[in-house]
Amino acid sequence: MTFKTTKLRDAITFALAVGSTALVGAAGAQEASAPAQKEATTLDRIEVTGSRIRSVDVETAQPVLSISRQQIEKQGFKSVADILQNVTAAGTPAITRSQPLSSGEQVGGTFISLRDLGSQRTLILINGRRLGISTTGQQDVSSIPASVVERIEILKDGASSIYGSDAMAGVVNIITRTNFEGAQANAYFGQYGEGDGTKETYDFMIGFAGDRGSLTAAIEYSKEDEVWAKDREFSRYPQGATHPNRGWTPVSQWGGITGISGGTRVLNPGADPRFYSNYHIADATSAATADDIADADVSNSNLQMHLINPIERKSIFVDGLLNITDNVRFRTNFAYNNRIATRQIAGYPYQSTAFNGAAGTPIQRTSYFAPVGTPGTAPISFLRRTWEVPRTTESDLDTFRFVGSIEGTFSLGDKFYDWDAGYLYNENKLVQTSNGNLSIPRVLQAVGPSFLNPTTGRVECGTLGAANNPQYGSGVGQCMPWNPLLRQGQAGQGSLDNPELQRFLMPEGHATGRTKTTSYFANLTGPIVTLPAGDLAFAVGYEYRKEEGGFSPDAQDQTGSTTNLAGGPTSGSYDVNEVYAELNVPILADMAGARELSVSLASRYSDFNTFGNTTNSKFGFKWKPIDSLLVRGTWAEGFRAPTINDLYGGGSQTFDTFADPCDTRFGSASSDPAVLARCEAYRVANGGTYNSATYRQQAQGGVPTTGVTAQTPTPFFSGSNDQLSPETSTSKTLGLVWSPGFLDGLNVSLDWWWIKIENTIVADTATQILNDCFGRGVTERCTSAFFTRDPNSGIVNQLRRSPINAGFVEAEGFDFEASYRFETQIGKFDVSWQNTYVSKNIFKSTTNPNDVPQPTVGISSGQDINFRIRSNLNVMWEKGPWGITYGARYYSGVKEQCLSNTQYPSECDTPDQRAPWYAGRRDYNKLGSNTFHDVQFRFEAPWNATVAIGANNVFNHLGPQMYSQPNSNFAYSGTFDIGRFVYMKYQQRF
Secondary structure, three states: OEEEOOHHHHHHHHHHHHOOOOOOOEOOOOOOOOOOOOOEEEOOOEOOOOOOOOEOOOOOOOOEEEEEHHHHHOOOOOOHHHHHHOOOOEOOOOOOOOOOOOOOOOOOOOOOOEOOOOHHHEEEEEOOEEOOOOOOOOOOHHHOOHHHEEEEEEEOOOOHHHHOOOOOOEEEEEEEOOOOOEEEEEEEEEEEOOOOOOEEEEEEEEEEEEOOEEEEEEEEEEEEOOEEHHHOHHHHOOOOOOOOOOOOEOOOOOOEEEOOOOOOEEEOOOOOOOEHHHEEEOOOOOOOOHHHHHHOOOEOHHHHOEEEOOEEEEEEEEEEEEEOOOOEEEEEEEEEEEEEEEEEEOOOEEEHHHOOHHHOOOEOOOOOOOOEOOOOOOOEEEEEEOOOOOEEEEEEEEEEEEEEEEEEEEEEOOEEEEEEEEEEEEEEEEEEEEEOOOEHHHHHHHOOOEEEOOOOOOEEEOOOOOOOOOOEOOOOOOEOOOOOOOOOOOOOOOOOOOHHHHHHHOOOEEEEEEEEEEEEEEEEEEEEEEEOOEEEEEEEEEEEEEEEEEEEOOHHHHOOOEOOOOEOOEEEEEEEEEEEEEEEEEEEEEEOOEEEEEEEEEEEEEEEOOOEEEEEEEEEEEEEEEOOEEEEEEEEEEEEOOOHHHHHOOOEEEOOEEOOOOOOOOOHHHOOHHHHHHHHHHHHHOOOOOOHHHOOOEEOOOEEOOOOOEEOOOOEEEOOOOOOOOEEEEEEEEEEEEOOOOOOOEEEEEEEEEEEEEOOEEOOOHHHHHHHHHHOOOHHHOOOOOEEEOOOOOOEEEEEEOOEEOOEEEEEEEEEEEEEEEEEOOEEEEEEEEEEEEEEEEEEOOOOOOOOOEEOEOEEOOOOEEOOEEEEEEEEEEEOOEEEEEEEEEEOOEEEEOOOOOOOHHHOOEEEEOOOOOOOOEEEEEEOOEEEEEEEEEEEEOOOEEEEEEEEOOOOOOOOOOOOOOOOOOOOOOOOOOOOEEEEEEEEEO
């Protein structure tokens, strides 16, 4: 089959076939070396992401970004996750490695969110087939080894009509290597300038190809070491290095007696804990630096936390192709990946009043460790951070994937048709092991009756002379007494420094998870009839898919018997039968003003056993008024089905970080009388005795907050909703691709995009619920079904949030990309510039028609940053065996709420802002833009090897201090580089 080529088609063909020259790929037009003259060329039919129709024409109506194997090897980001995160169309990740407080089955994974619309709305494919999901619908790209990637295609458009659920914001299709011949070994080693965070990757690939088929096999080992929060100034302190003495918690490793007038009392350093006279009123003044922490009675939990958690991966990949006949072949690929991710956070901030209901777990007066002279006769309430045993969670995830298909071609007359039919199986098996959480029943024993055994000289559980005292020891059913008032590091009986006591109080926890994706599919594509402008082509297909899975927390966690977040098991499944059809209709060709004009149509019918059926369609067009200019556009419907966790989640406790609008210092009530009035009306209606005019939100330890947000001292609850319906979306794109004939190698594209998602499945938040109630006056959000307040203190003591269908999300923007490839006497140059500009991103999370949508562009919400502009400029130079790559990654400035306009006015340059989407005043601080520079030097050695050295963030730039902690548990954005990363790479080809 022969087709005429054009400069524009050659450019796009080059981009998709061998990849782009940008650090993260160039847009739809790349110029190959221009042919001397136009001539007929025989081309293979290929499938481009976003369409099932195989064609020699790779110019599509939708914007597709390609990242080639060569490009991956010529930059310093080694993992698939890091490469994708640096695409300008990608939003901030759902979970970053700088969020050690994250919990659940996703811990350790990396998830891509195109257009910043949520990772569950971006579909990930491997060779056009779905990657497996978690029960929450997340697809973990960290399970894909970079060594097997041939190229990555990113469709920046909705594609539910082609691929089904979840393809609302776009599609990432990772194409793996096949027909590889020879052998290749790679080694990568790098670390941060501080000497930590070492990353090392080793892989080996071997392949054979012949007339009967091919076999490609690869193994990869990757390890990334931790970075400790204490080793970076911006993360060493709770609210950053600018305010090192703020945000420390009174639930400290020094312990303390509570519930007695005068405030918390802490043991004097080195004193005998058995006498109340040896205790002093706790000093709540934070230490000035981490080194003099012992000078105060508070705790800096950052000292025990990971800034970057460690990950270790092992992967095996096999791709096989067997030619059964000249026109039929069997294709298969198998992958296994093991990922072990560990996270550490500070020892548990235990408060005896927070567990075992109203009775709590106080020190009994009959305990040997009850201080003599303590006022009153009631049991003694206490608080103590178990600093001796930091909390750790190790997530061990095994991923198995198998795809097998029979595919082939046949002809009818002079027309050729492609078909395939196959089976996909993907399984994720997770084991989580946790340490450092306390068993509540064992704490009750350990602080219960105890005595000094005169025979052994040990303090033992029970009562002196009793016949049935618990046996001393740390075995099952045995008891060891604990003195939580003994300071960390202070020797003595009942000290938590004792490993046996640690094992008794803190049994190891085990959670398990398993998800399976099973799919059968069949597709047929080819021409229907030849029209004057070309072939009327079609694709049809059928797919059956079943998703099943569950996540089961440790048995003790499920019953609430430990300090770990309580949660029930999640278990469920759903299946879907789908059929689709796609047409490509050529209308005009080789005419003045219409070198080409064609439209594409697609529709997909999906029948789910959970909610019923849905049909989603798509329309696209492409028009070339002249050979060097392509005009393209699409209109598409999309949907996202509720996940297993949305529908069947067992629910779990969460210690949410939230902002209470009724707080009279940092909340909206401090500046808006209407909010304060709603807070007072709620108090009266619910019989509260606290004073709304002086109410303060409480942080951990029951102390007033020191900032806009704080973590709740009592656990909230997150549940599921089996009445959810799918999200629906409409998306539009319109763009230009230009490859001017007067300047070979220059390619420019500009695309406008717009997406609106309705009936959104809202992952409700505590902040949103309270803002809806008090800030907006949405009365249905003020009921006990959502939250309650303690009638005495006024704090939110219970809150339940579950996913709901409510509101919408709407985003709009532009992608502009330009590349220029040229040769000079001093070498070859590739220059590429990729930009994404977000003009709008708004959301509404309620069904109230009077609520005004809230904007997110350029604002740090504390959970996310939606940058208005992201830009990557990249320059490559090559001459002979030498090459250099330079890249600059730009993030536009953002604003966040000020820490305190009263206390720190110099950090609050935009105070007193008012807008219809929130109540009261907002004090904002504008933070400048950030650019990170990368460089690589490489040499092609004569022994068939490549040696490269480089640095990411070569100028050691750091982002600003951010008190909103976006995508991070520190006063810093989890999106930004944490320092200069220097690396070396070696590739040996055989």
